[in-house]
Amino acid sequence: MARIKDVAAAAGVSVATVSRVLNDSPSVNDETRRRVYDAMSALNYVPNAVARSLRTTATRTIGLIIGDILNPFFTELARGVEDEARREGYTVVMGNADERPDEQDHYVRTLLEQRVDGLLICPTAELTPLVQQLAEAGRPLVFLDRSIAGLDVPTVRSDGASAIAELVRHLREQGHRRIALASGPATLSTGRERTEAFAAAMAAEGLELRPEYVRPGDFREGSGRRITAELLDLPEPPDAVFFGDNLMTLGGLEEIRARGLRIPRDVAIASFDDVTWFKHIDPPVTAIAQPAAEMGRHAVRLLLSRVNGRPAASAVLPATLVIRRSCEGKGS
Template identity: 75%
Template sequence: MARIKDVAAQAGVSVATVSRVLNNNPSVTEETRNRVHEAMAALNYRPNAVARSLRTEATRTLGLIIGDILNPFFAELARAVEDEAREAGYTVIIGNADERPDQQDHYVRTLLEQRVDGLLICPTAEVTPLVEEVSRGERPLVFLDRTLSGVEVPSVRADGSTAIAELVAHLRALGHRRIAFVSGPSTLSTGRERTEAFLRAAAEHGLEVPEEYVRVGDFRAGSGQRITSELLDLAEPPQAIFLGDNLMALGALDEVRERGLDIPGDVALASFDDVPWFNHIHPRITAISQPTAELGRRAVRLILDELHGRATESVVLPATLVVRESCGETGTRKEDGS
């Protein structure tokens, strides 16, 4: 088995230089770095990560805790985090909180025991004592997608307010006046923000939103189907239903299909969170697209800045409206004055 001094001899550099390359020290020139990597490849050298971490107090690992691994948004987010971290020489350990505070805390403890260099957390609704403690500690911590009230931590998230306003304007232009919104939990920052943006946009367009038209789901398909059923059973059902995430939109689609209703003829559908399959069903689903991959990449860069003692600022990226056919085409729905 090749040793670090064998790599140094092969590359024609000192052992200290090889060590600096392994630890991504910026003082090493690109030409020297390439020679060392070529020598490592030629000798099939594999650095001992455990031994290095004991010497440097760094494991070159990051912990990522996501809300729900079955949600396509979080799957794409995790992939982007992993890709960006790998390019920087870090490995990512992923934990699925399943939207449960106790499960989240389990992974926080486990990852801290594994001595990860930093934590990226998509926080659940509750501010747990453990997360508060970590936020006050020395371990770098970044919130991703969501924030927690009263916890001062750098964050990376998307702002969908402008895109939601554009969606409401689009629906209004198509003649839809009775518009319902199925939000995520109000205990989550994303649930609150999307609800507030929808109600604000509706008011700006002179649309009255009855209390029964604003429902709270849990960002999962079951709640989307159940609430869509309740909305369609109202004495005056909505002409359009805006779902607060892609899984609830899937549940709404199931309910509409089971009833044999036409989209958008009988009811229009739109979703927050665009996913690839929205573009491959009929009709294609109008959706608000978050810059998911960029959120993941920026989160990794932010936590690496923390790790290297550089100044950090929270990042907010805009979401965008993607108009397709599920809400209708201009001029197809007549005003009914309701």
């Protein structure tokens, strides 16, 4: 097994520099940090935190690292994790990656140092050497909501393809033809899957998918507002916009209201990810609901199977379309 001094030699840096990289020190520049990561990957180096965690006794705690604590989807997901873990006699320690690979790695190391029995991770877009090594070391690990190609890690996610097909059909039936997508990042499995499902649904309904109507965001409120402004400023703006998640929908709502436009008369909207407040605004927002709490509960069951040395298979749970008034035809 490679040692830290082997990584230092391969990267052409000191052992102290490798240690600073492993501890997320801001004193290391990006170029040096990348050389160290590349050396770790080439040597299959397992950081001490991972190695030590493989020799610990059970603590009856599990770690959960979510993508963005401000996103209601992750809040519901975390609640499902906590409920199931408590039922099984486990405590959950949570970290918020804020969609940043460095923050994700910080929490991975911290949770391993706390000797958690297993980890649930909603992985960020970038596969880091630490997460790769954690998976390859055989540590009890389950991915939530998002998958990473090439890693043999059980994943619990939802399949929204059927619900997206229903949504596009509903929009067509309501008379909408110019339908746009404010998608998530292509670097995330969820962003790719929703974009691909939308394109397939448009083709199935015989609707034109205009390139200028498909714009990537980052699953954050700001990108939702920016994309909405770009779409509404087009010479021929869309008459309906489908947002890739609830925070982007919120940004879109802000931009539409700021322009004094009316939903759905001026532009219809729909969202992937349903949240409680969607049904309370005027008009209520049509949304695709993921079974977030059940995803969290199921992920805990899979993780505990791995903790106890039993096999665990990935699971895909269906999402459902909730039709409300934000997509009604212009004459409604």
